[in-house]
Amino acid sequence: MALEVSLDVLDGTALIELMGDLDASSAFRLKEMVELAATREPKRLVLVLKELRYMASAGLRVLIFAKQKLGKDVELILVGAQESVLQTLQLTGIHQSVTLLDELPESLALERRRVPA
Numbered sequence: 577m578a579l580e581v582s583l584d585v586l587d588g589t590a591l592i593e594l595m596g597d598l599d600a601s602s603a604f605r606l607k608e609m610v611e612l613a614a615t616r617e618p619k620r621l622v623l624v625l626k627e628l629r630y631m632a633s634a635g636l637r638v639l640i641f642a643k644q645k646l647g648k649d650v651e652l653i654l655v656g657a658q659e660s661v662l663q664t665l666q667l668t669g670i671h672q673s674v675t676l677l678d679e680l681p682e683s684l685a686l687e688r689r690r691v692p693a
């Protein structure tokens with residue numbers, strides 16, 4: 577399944593939603609969104625993974641890129657990772673450097689401005 581990516585920005589939070597498969601052929605799209613989000617100087621980057629079915633090593637590299645690009649003062653939050661994606665995050669140890677949540681906090685689900693992908 578092709579990767580679909582969208583970005584919303586509101587009050588210091590950049591929220592990226594991912595749907596489909598994140599692999600070597602699609603990771604560049606997430607990287608572009610992270611770069612676009614970085615221009616907004618967010619305090620936190622939230623990746624909503626509820627509809628992400630698969631994450632390859634290329635996706636993991638983009639997560640590491642995001643941490644480096646945004647800096648240590650920007651919190652990286654991953655929301656709703658499915659079991660297969662969660663296992664990948666745990667096997668590689670990335671889960672230790674991000675915040676994992678089951679659901680998007682209500683405070684982050686407020687009205688969002690849509691930025692075209």
